[in-house]
Amino acid sequence: MNNVTGNPIEVLLVEDNPADVRLMRESLKDSKVRNYLHVVNDGEEAMSFLRREGKYSGVPRPDLIMLDLNLPKKDGREVLEEIKNDPELKQIPVVIVTTSSADEDIVKSYCLHANCYVTKPVDLDQFMKVVHAIEDFWLTIVKLPKKHDMM
Amino acid sequence: MHSIHSDIRKSGIPLIGDLPWGSHICQFYQTKKDMLDILVPYVRTGLENNEFCLWVVSSPLKAEDAEKALKKAVPDFKKYEKKGQVEIIPFSDCHNVKGHGSGGTGQGNSLIVSMLDRAVSKGFDGLRLACHAFPEDGKVFTCNGIDTISRYNALAIFAYPRDKFDAIALMEVVKNHRFALLRNADKWEVIESSEARTVKDALKRSEEKLHSLFSNMSEGFAYHRIILDDKGKPCDYVFLEVNEAFEKLTGLKGKNIIGKKVTDALPGIEKDPTDWIGKYGKVALTGEPAQFESYSEPLKKWFSISAFSPHKGYFAVTFSDITERKQAEQEIIRVKEEWERTFDSVPDLIAILDNRHRIVRVNQAMAKQLGLDADKCVGLPCYKYVHGLDAPPAFCPHSRSIKNGCQHMEELFEERLGGHFIVSTTPMFDKQGRMTGSVHVARNITERKQAEVERERLVEELMRSNRELEQFAYIASHDLQEPLRTVSNYVQLIKKRYKGNLDSDADEFIDYVVGGAAHMQTLLKDLLAYSRVGSGQTSLGLTDLNAALDRATGNLGKLIEDTGTDIQREDLPTVYADGIQIVQVLQNLIGNAIKFRGSGSPLIQIGSERKGNEWVIHVSDNGIGIDPKYFDRIFLIFKRLHSRGSYEGSGIGLAICKKIIERHGGRIWVESEPEKGTTFYFTIPDKR
Numbered sequence: 001m002n003n004v005t006g007n008p009i010e011v012l013l014v015e016d017n018p019a020d021v022r023l024m025r026e027s028l029k030d031s032k033v034r035n036y037l038h039v040v041n042d043g044e045e046a047m048s049f050l051r052r053e054g055k056y057s058g059v060p061r062p063d064l065i066m067l068d069l070n071l072p073k074k075d076g077r078e079v080l081e082e083i084k085n086d087p088e089l090k091q092i093p094v095v096i097v098t099t100s101s102a103d104e105d106i107v108k109s110y111c112l113h114a115n116c117y118v119t120k121p122v123d124l125d126q127f128m129k130v131v132h133a134i135e136d137f138w139l140t141i142v143k144l145p146k147k148h149d150m151m
Numbered sequence: 152m153h154s155i156h157s158d159i160r161k162s163g164i165p166l167i168g169d170l171p172w173g174s175h176i177c178q179f180y181q182t183k184k185d186m187l188d189i190l191v192p193y194v195r196t197g198l199e200n201n202e203f204c205l206w207v208v209s210s211p212l213k214a215e216d217a218e219k220a221l222k223k224a225v226p227d228f229k230k231y232e233k234k235g236q237v238e239i240i241p242f243s244d245c246h247n248v249k250g251h252g253s254g255g256t257g258q259g260n261s262l263i264v265s266m267l268d269r270a271v272s273k274g275f276d277g278l279r280l281a282c283h284a285f286p287e288d289g290k291v292f293t294c295n296g297i298d299t300i301s302r303y304n305a306l307a308i309f310a311y312p313r314d315k316f317d318a319i320a321l322m323e324v325v326k327n328h329r330f331a332l333l334r335n336a337d338k339w340e341v342i343e344s345s346e347a348r349t350v351k352d353a354l355k356r357s358e359e360k361l362h363s364l365f366s367n368m369s370e371g372f373a374y375h376r377i378i379l380d381d382k383g384k385p386c387d388y389v390f391l392e393v394n395e396a397f398e399k400l401t402g403l404k405g406k407n408i409i410g411k412k413v414t415d416a417l418p419g420i421e422k423d424p425t426d427w428i429g430k431y432g433k434v435a436l437t438g439e440p441a442q443f444e445s446y447s448e449p450l451k452k453w454f455s456i457s458a459f460s461p462h463k464g465y466f467a468v469t470f471s472d473i474t475e476r477k478q479a480e481q482e483i484i485r486v487k488e489e490w491e492r493t494f495d496s497v498p499d500l501i502a503i504l505d506n507r508h509r510i511v512r513v514n515q516a517m518a519k520q521l522g523l524d525a526d527k528c529v530g531l532p533c534y535k536y537v538h539g540l541d542a543p544p545a546f547c548p549h550s551r552s553i554k555n556g557c558q559h560m561e562e563l564f565e566e567r568l569g570g571h572f573i574v575s576t577t578p579m580f581d582k583q584g585r586m587t588g589s590v591h592v593a594r595n596i597t598e599r600k601q602a603e604v605e606r607e608r609l610v611e612e613l614m615r616s617n618r619e620l621e622q623f624a625y626i627a628s629h630d631l632q633e634p635l636r637t638v639s640n641y642v643q644l645i646k647k648r649y650k651g652n653l654d655s656d657a658d659e660f661i662d663y664v665v666g667g668a669a670h671m672q673t674l675l676k677d678l679l680a681y682s683r684v685g686s687g688q689t690s691l692g693l694t695d696l697n698a699a700l701d702r703a704t705g706n707l708g709k710l711i712e713d714t715g716t717d718i719q720r721e722d723l724p725t726v727y728a729d730g731i732q733i734v735q736v737l738q739n740l741i742g743n744a745i746k747f748r749g750s751g752s753p754l755i756q757i758g759s760e761r762k763g764n765e766w767v768i769h770v771s772d773n774g775i776g777i778d779p780k781y782f783d784r785i786f787l788i789f790k791r792l793h794s795r796g797s798y799e800g801s802g803i804g805l806a807i808c809k810k811i812i813e814r815h816g817g818r819i820w821v822e823s824e825p826e827k828g829t830t831f832y833f834t835i836p837d838k839r
Contacts, residue, residue: 019637026644070633099633122636122672124643 008034009139012062014046014079015039015097016071020120024066027131033139038062043074047082050089062092064138067114069098069105077108084113093144095134160277160306163196164189166341167330172277172304172462177324178332179313183211185334186310190217190281191224193308197279198231202306203270209242209283235273242283267303271436271464272383276376277304303462371397371454374467377428377435378412385432387412387421388466400472401450417449424448434458435466444473453477500572500593503579506553508532508543511588520568533591539567552576552589562596570597624682628675635675639668674789677803681788684732684810691815694730696723696737696768700757703737707745714745714753721758724766726835732811733835737770739804740831744772746798749826765817765834776825785821808833 011028015021021039028037038059040046046067049056065083069076076096083089093115098105101119109117118134121127138144162170170176180186190206197204208217217239222228231237263280270278280300300307311324313333325331331342365372372394378387389412393405408416413428420427425445434441440459447454456470494501495515503511510528518525521536528536534543543550548559560575573596576589642664650658697720704711704718711718718741726733737757744755756771777785777792784790788806791798805819812819812833823829 017633017637019641023640023644099636100629102629120636122632122639122669124640124647127640 008036009064010060010062011035011037011139012046012049012065013037013039014041014043014065014067014071014076016041016068020068023124023127024131027128028135031132031135031139033135035135035139036060042072043076043079045073046071046079047074050083050086050092063144065092065094066097066134067094069096069100069109077112080109080112080114093138093142095138097134160202160279161196161200162306163192163194164332166332166339170306170329172306173300174329175300175307175309176330176332177309177311177328179311179316179321179324179334181313181334183216186212186283187216187220188339189332190308190310191220194221194237194279194281195225197306198225198228198236201274201276202236202279203266203273203275203277204231204237204279204281205266206237206239206281207242207283208239212283214239214241236275263300263303263305267305267463271304271377272379274379277306277462277464280305280307281310282307283310304465365394368394368469369396369471371400371470371472372467373397374461374465375413375431375435376465377432379432385428385436387414387428388431388435389413390416391465400452400454400470420447420449422448431458431466431468435460435464438463444477446477500568500595502528502533502537502591502593503588504533504549504576504591505588506586508534508547508549510536517593537567538565548574549576549589549591552578553586556580556586568593568595570595571600572596621682624678628679628682632672632675632679635668635671639665639672642668673801677789677801681803681807681810684807684814690729690731691727692730693725694728694733695725696733696759699723699730699733700737702734703741706734706738707741710742710745714748716745716748716753716755719754719756723757723759723768724761724837726766726837728815728835729811732814736808736811736833739808740770743804743831744770744774744829746800747774747829748772749774749828761837762834764837766837767832767834769830769832771828771830773828776827776829777821777823778825779823782821782823786819 013021013024015024025037028035038049040049046065048054049059050062050065052059052061067076067079071079076098080094080096083092083094090113094113096109096114096117097120098118099120106117116134118130121130159169159171162168162174162176167176178185178189180189194204194206206217208214221237221239225231228237263278266280267278270276309328316324325342326344328344331344333340333342372392373390374392375388375390377385378389380386389410390405390408392409393403397403398405403416413420425447427445427447430441430443433439438460440457442455442457444453444455446452452472453474453476454470455473456468458466458468460466497514498516499514500517500520501514502517503513505511510531510533513521513525513528515525518528521528523536533549534540534547538544546561546563548561551557551559556578558575558577560573562571562573564571572593574591574593576591578586578589581587642661646658646661646665650661653661700720700723710716741755741757745753751773754773756769758769760767760769781792785792786805786809787802789802790806791800791802808831809819812835816836817834819831819833821829821831
């Protein structure tokens with residue numbers, strides 16, 4: 001159980017648009033939950049981070065992954081597929097946060113076992129509401145497996 | 152009718168009466184007077200009956216004696232003389248008389264035959280001969296002459312000197328003639344030869360048999376005499392005898408036509424394309440028989456005819472009516488010709504093939520294509536001459552027809568024939584149901600094929616450019632959203648954090664940026680929706696429009712409720728359509744009706760009408776209406792009639808409706824009157 005007093009929650013944001021990264025940071029600033037936001041800008045970086053390769057050897061294992069679909073190098077869909085096919089990573093919840101509202105993308109993401117799918121709202125207030133909702137749900141309401149359980 | 156030899160002539164000798172053609176009799180004389188007693192009335196009667204009379208005189212009678220006696224007995228003798236109807240010649244002038252003992256043959260014939268020819272060519276009925284039969288010692292007319300007489304239209308009297316014959320010789324002469332005239336004291340007596348009588352009886356019996364045969368035979372028979380004009384050309388003929396079949400076949404009655412000219416019996420016959428008179432004339436004059444089939448214009452019948460001439464100047468015909476056969480033949484010919492004309496006028500290449508791929512028949516087009524005469528193509532293997540191969544090609548539909556007795560079709564390109572062809576082989580069967588071959592029809596479709604290829608290319612090109620355009624619209628509207636969102640988000644962030652910290656202009660400008668970004672967002676979203684109508688596959692299925700309408704009004708539920716809109720709906724049909732898209736159309740139309748409502752409470756009526764094989768659906772309102780000059784414009788993408796201030800929306804709704812309806816093969820249009828209301832109609836094809 002995560003709580004305000006415990007260890008900070010580790011969140012990995014896979015997002016190539018710095019404007020969105022910043023907006024996400026702004027949104028999470030006044031979060032109820034102590035969190036630490038790690039950001040990578042493409043799919044390959046994301047996989048390296050998760051597998052703690054190279055410069056990511058010392059990084060913590062994230063409690064939640066926020067993944068954009070349209071990414072350079074390795075596409076978000078591929079990243080999702082790799083995560084969900086990896087016995088060590090598949091238990092980490094993945095929230096798809098993307099601009100696309102295409103049915104095709106939504107269906108495909110759930111088929112690849114995305115834990116939820118959220119469209120980035122155009123309106124700023126809406127955007128913040130969505131981020132808070134994600135945070136609220138995944139970081140406070142949902143019970144996630146303990147880290148040692150995952151090992 | 153009488154027999155063929157029944158052309159009875161008057162003899163002019165009361166004791167004998169009438170005689171048939173071919174009779175020869177004799178007289179025994181002792182004095183000149185004896186001769187004149189018999190021969191003068193005999194010749195006179197001939198003259199009076201249109202016979203050519205030849206009198207061969209010899210001692211004791213001289214030509215002058217004969218002529219003098221005749222002139223006395225025949226008042227208009229000169230007339231006959233002028234016509235050339237009579238000749239009196241001394242025996243010594245007859246070169247065809249031979250010595251009695253020389254045993255020659257046919258000496259008399261040539262004289263008689265040439266005389267007969269003369270008689271007939273001058274238009275006389277026949278020849279009447281009076282002759283001194285034993286003119287000089289050791290000389291005599293031979294029996295051949297007599298035979299000739301019996302076969303032709305001739306009569307003859309031979310005069311024998313009574314003194315030169317003893318009883319035996321006399322008997323011999325009598326035997327050889329039909330009758331013999333002998334003077335006993337002052338009275339002439341006639342002796343009929345018993346042998347001749349026997350022959351006559353036999354003849355009579357045979358004639359009776361013949362008569363019965365002629366009467367009963369189914370073929371028509373007629374006997375005629377030809378009539379010549381001044382130049383000796385046949386110009387008419389006279390009916391002498393006909394049988395019953397003749398009457399039946401021609402419809403002419405013997406009693407009406409016997410002795411009549413054909414030009415009287417059958418007026419116009421001389422103009423008949425079949426030159427009957429000429430044809431028969433030739434037979435009668437040359438003696439060469441003729442056989443032919445001809446159409447008689449006056450009788451309107453076809454006859455098969457054989458004509459022959461028993462005597463010069465005469466002809467007999469036997470004939471049968473072949474009209475039915477001829478008509479059947481002509482019908483067969485007509486049908487055959489018609490079929491051939493049709494067969495040959497078809498531009499397709501047609502070959503009738505047997506089961507071994509050999510050509511049985513080709514039409515003109517095929518023959519031309521092969522560069523051969525049609526009849527030269529028969530028997531050629533088609534694979535060799537059409538395709539230049541040693542065996543039927545794999546695609547050959549005829550091979551398949553031979554195998555299973557069914558029709559087959561194949562489209563192929565044959566370089567040797569210079570183009571694309573569609574080839575069909577239709578099997579043919581005999582009465583026992585065995586396949587005899589097939590009708591192989593090749594149609595040149597090169598032009599059509601080229602047009603098809605071109606059309607396919609154009610369609611492909613069009614589809615590609617359409618796909619590209621849709622892709623473009625989709626990608627543009629989709630990908631543009633991302634940076635727009637960033638602009639929008641950050642302007643809002645600025646507004647949130649810095650409103651009131653900048654000057655009032657800045658606040659206003661920020662509001663414009665926020666408004667512009669929001670508007671652009673709407674446009675992009677609509678454009679995306681519009682392009683999506685074309686991008687995905689339409690999933691057509693049976694769609695109940697009532698259910699679709701329920702969905703549409705359901706989606707608009709709050710709006711309907713808030714505006715107090717009354718929706719009156721009729722029962723709608725089930726159509727073949729994409730349900731989701733139809734819901735969108737109805738939703739857009741109802742949404743519009745509410746949006747452009749008038750001052751009164753909104754009323755929307757929805758119904759349908761069947762027209763041909765499609766349904767016309769209408770959505771009517773009592774709203775503000777549309778000026779007719781904008782009827783076309785409203786269906787264009789992003790075209791709005793009202794300022795953004797008065798009515799919201801990007802102007803995509805009707806464009807989407809139009810696109811959806813047109814993709815369903817329907818039409819959409821509007822009827823409206825400003826301030827009264829608007830009705831949108833769209834058609835949707837009936838379920839198929």
